[in-house]
Amino acid sequence: MALDRPLGPHLHDDQVSKTSDSAGKKPDKKPDLARLERNLGHSFADRSLLETALTHMSAESARHGGHYQRLEFLGDRVLGLSISDMLYRRYDTALEGDLSRRLADLVRKETCAEVARIWDLGPFMRLGDGEVLNGARKNVSILANACEAVIGAVFMDAGYDAARALVERGFGERLEKPPQRLRDAKSSLQEWALGKGYSAPVYVELARSGPDHAPLFRVAARIAGLAEAAAEGRSKQIAQQAAAEAFLRREGLWNEKPEETHV
Numbered sequence: 284m285a286l287d288r289p290l291g292p293h294l295h296d297d298q299v300s301k302t303s304d305s306a307g308k309k310p311d312k313k314p315d316l317a318r319l320e321r322n323l324g325h326s327f328a329d330r331s332l333l334e335t336a337l338t339h340m341s342a343e344s345a346r347h348g349g350h351y352q353r354l355e356f357l358g359d360r361v362l363g364l365s366i367s368d369m370l371y372r373r374y375d376t377a378l379e380g381d382l383s384r385r386l387a388d389l390v391r392k393e394t395c396a397e398v399a400r401i402w403d404l405g406p407f408m409r410l411g412d413g414e415v416l417n418g419a420r421k422n423v424s425i426l427a428n429a430c431e432a433v434i435g436a437v438f439m440d441a442g443y444d445a446a447r448a449l450v451e452r453g454f455g456e457r458l459e460k461p462p463q464r465l466r467d468a469k470s471s472l473q474e475w476a477l478g479k480g481y482s483a484p485v486y487v488e489l490a491r492s493g494p495d496h497a498p499l500f501r502v503a504a505r506i507a508g509l510a511e512a513a514a515e516g517r518s519k520q521i522a523q524q525a526a527a528e529a530f531l532r533r534e535g536l537w538n539e540k541p542e543e544t545h546v
Contacts, residue, residue, distance in 0.1 A: 314407045322402045324452055325437050325445060332440050336432035337404065339425060341411030351432035358435030361443070363390055363478060365434075365450040373458055380535020387475040387536070389454055392427035398453040399426035404433065468527035468537065472504065475536060482507045484530070486523045489513060504530045 316333060320326050327333050336358075338350045366389050370382050377385075388394065399405070405420035408429060419425050430453075438446035472484050483506075490501040502522035503513040512530035516522030531537035 316407065319403070319407050323433065323437070323449060325441070325449055327436070327440050329440055332436040333433070334409075336436040337407050337429060338409040339411070339419065339429075341413065341419075351429060354432040354435035354439070355428045356435070357438060358431035358433065358446075359390075360480070361434050361438045361446050362395075362431055362450055362454075363480065364443075365447040366390060366454060368447065369451060369455070369458060378535060383475060383479065383534065384536045385458070387471070387478045389457055390478045391474050392424060394454070394457065395427035395430040396423040399430040399433075401453065402430070402433070404429045468524050468531060471536070472506075472527040472530055475531070475534070476506050481509065484527065486519075486526060488519065488522075502526045506530075 316330060319333070332354070335349050336351050336354045340350045340352065363386070366386055367382075370377075370385055370389075374382060374385075404426060408420055408425070410419050434446055434449060437449050469484070476482065476484055485505050487503045487505060488500060489503050491498055492501075493499040497517070499515055499517060500519050500522040501513060501515045502519065502525075503511045504523070504526035505511045512526055512533055514522060514525030514529045516525050528537055
């Protein structure tokens with residue numbers, strides 16, 4: 284049986300690459316962006332927009348050619364408008380509360396990450412070595428950000444109609460699904476607020492009563508531009524959750540039965 288010869292210093296880089304391939308390792312080459320464009324259903328007139336949308340802050344190229352944060356900011360707004368438009372047309376008798384709840388569920392990071400996986404964005408992401416080792420190509424937050432950045436890139440490349448068509452291809456079938464049951468009121472309120480373009484909620488202690496061993500806290504949930512909602516609880520955390528729940532109920536977004544205990 285012939286033994287494999289050890290690699291020597293005289294081998295060229297391409298020979299080393301071929302040898303590595305035979306050992307089961309993939310060659311280091313640029314991903315085929317044309318394949319990704321086929322996944323998206325959009326061919327870029329300016330492919331540098333797509334490249335930027337796929338570039339994480341940790342990538343070496345981010346120092347020179349930028350990264351996806353600005354496109355993510357833009358894509359988030361385009362996504363929200365597109366989904367709102369689609370929901371308004373699809374559910375022509377639904378009240379604002381139901382539409383808002385559906386919107387919050389569709390633009391949440393977990394949903395965006397699911398769409399990013401369908402588009403197969405992970406293998407095309409430009410990441411720093413540390414992020415790659417930490418599994419960033421499967422990270423929910425990074426995939427969600429990249430999804431929004433790609434939407435922003437399509438908007439910049441071809442305008443709103445093209446971006447909306449991309450959103451409809453990626454998110455359209457999810458419009459038919461009932462929104463997920465709400466569990467954590469604070470998280471749900473924050474997702475709804477950010478999805479509507481408001482600032483994140485803040486929680487303010489209004490009063491504290493009762494003895495030290497059994498205090499009662501009254502807390503207000505506040506979002507700039509909207510009326511606050513207040514509630515009480517035996518701890519600050521419970522009061523905050525109750526205030527967030529009160530806020531959501533007022534907006535018609537919370538239909539869960541009251542929990543006996545909060546964590």
